[in-house]
Amino acid sequence: MRRIVVVGAGLAGLRAGQELRDEGFDGELSIVGDETHLPYNRPPLSKQVLAGDMEPAECAFPLDDLDATWVLGRPAAGLDTAGRVVRLADGGEMPYDGLVIATGRRAREWPGLPPLAGFHMLRGLDDAIALRDAIKSRPRIVIVGAGFIGCEVAATLRKRGLEHVTLIDVAPHPMPVLGPDFGRRATEMHKENGVRLHLSTKVERFEGESRVEAVHLNDGARLDADLVLIALGSAPNTEWLAGSDVVLEDGNVLCDERCFAVGRTDIVAAGDVAMWPHPRVDSAIRVEHWTNANDMARRAARNLLDPANAEAYAPVPTFWSDQYDAKIKAVGLWARVQQISVIEDNAEAWQLVVEGHTGDDLVGALMVNRNKAFIDYRRKLGSRYTLPQP
Structure with missing residues (x-):
């Protein structure tokens, strides 16, 4: 594998590129993005940037001298899996041996x-x-x-x-x-x-x-x-995959448990645009949060380089939101919660701990201004999510 193209220049695309280099890939690495900006951190946009506490330039991720060709402001417009070519909207073509799909989502x-x-x-x-x-x-x-x-x-x-x-x-x-x-x-x-x-x-x-x-x-x-x-949520950036044999579900790239696009060993997907079977759930899931884009991209990149020894991706998803003085944190597969139990509720201190269950199974927890509880639940759920690896 001498040429790898990463489509998507956000967090997932950047982390995939960095992991490829960290794992020793020394071939041609190209990262394609629809924006003209180099990768930047999105969570501050609705908070520090909007508040005027952070300048847009401060959102930029450090690139650590990543040896990559940046193809920015030139979105992908098509994919030929048989010929292994990504087609760009301006008519350009990007041949590949391995492909990472990390195009993320846009505002609905x-x-x-x-x-x-x-x-x-x-x-x-x-x-x-x-x-x-x-x-x-x-x-x-x-x-x-x-x-x-x-x-x-x-x-x-x-x-x-x-x-x-x-x-x-x-x-x-x-x-x-x-x-x-x-x-x-x-x-x-x-x-x-x-x-x-x-x-x-x-x-x-x-x-x-x-x-x-x-x-x-x-x-x-x-x-x-x-x-x-x-602010109606998001939609996947996968129109460019129309007509290819990449399998989509609700517009998202359907992957196996190792982050490979279904039926492929030369294409992986990561981040907000990927769906995959989690061992704790009876159907494919999608996680639209910072930590998942970061972690899934690294696992997908490693697996792309060595399909024979690829490892399953079974994370303990986490996410957070800062609003006023409330630090809201959640861990687990919260979207799959069926029953909710309030464990702690201190209205005066604005502290809250809520557990989420499916039957008798703890699948998630939500905390407000209770960071220690967040750490405890992440450890507890992590021990349940651990998979044996080949």
């Missing part, structure tokens, strides 16, 4: 969004810069979507002193994936910090002439708005 768009000024999304560095510039005029802001990004942005804007911040969601509480017990506390937290919430509510339409002026809800409410952030 609002279908039929009217062509008005004032709409924003937040996924990449340019989005964060545009949003930071837009809030300098201290506009009235409506955030459509109370998931992690929507809630983090709301918290950041309130800490910056913006007075008119509103969160809208069809769910009955913010961050619904974390369950109702946490959701009730999150609702209280945002209300206490001055965020206006409209939950169990849908947007009917947007009003405006040249720019957005108001958001109309299905309960009859009309919310004045100078800026609207669309």
Whole structure:
């Protein structure tokens, strides 16, 4: 294997490239990215960058003299697996012996969004810069979507002193994936910090002439708005794989337990765009968090170099979110939780520990301002997830 192409220049793409070099690969390494930026850290975008506490340049990852050819601002547009060629949108071609798919995801768009000024999304560095510039005029802001990004942005804007911040969601509480017990506390937290919430509510339409002026809800409410952030989750960047024999599920690259694209030994996938069978779950999973992109990319790269001795990838997923003074951390396969038990609830100190079970099996835990508990649960779940390796 003398030529490896990594498609995706984010965290997963960078870590894959670094691991290939660390494992002794000395052939041609090319990393393709649709943005013009070198790899950068995304979690600060909705927090420190938006708050003005960090400059965009500070988000850049150290490259440690990585010996790679960077092909930036030239997104992949097609894949020929028989000829082992990645086709670029500008007509260029990238031959490979081994391929890493790490194209990640983009912000999900609002279908039929009217062509008005004032709409924003937040996924990449340019989005964060545009949003930071837009809030300098201290506009009235409506955030459509109370998931992690929507809630983090709301918290950041309130800490910056913006007075008119509103969160809208069809769910009955913010961050619904974390369950109702946490959701009730999150609702209280945002209300206490001055965020206006409209939950169990849908947007009917947007009003405006040249720019957005108001958001109309299905309960009859009309919310004045100078800026609207669309925060509806994400969609996979896999259109470029259409027509190839790479198997997709819900738009994600379907892998085996060793990170190989199903049926291939020359293609691996990693990060937000990959689905794979976890031994603790009876179906393929996808984990859209920083630690998984970091860890899966390294395992995928090692396996690509030595398919005969490839190891299964069975992580203990972790993720976190900072909102106001709350350090929210979770561990395990939280999306697979069926029953929730509150273990500790100290409202005065804003501390919370919640366990998630499937039947009698502990599969996840959620903590707020309880870092020691997070470490304990990560160790406990880690011992259960360990697999024998060949």
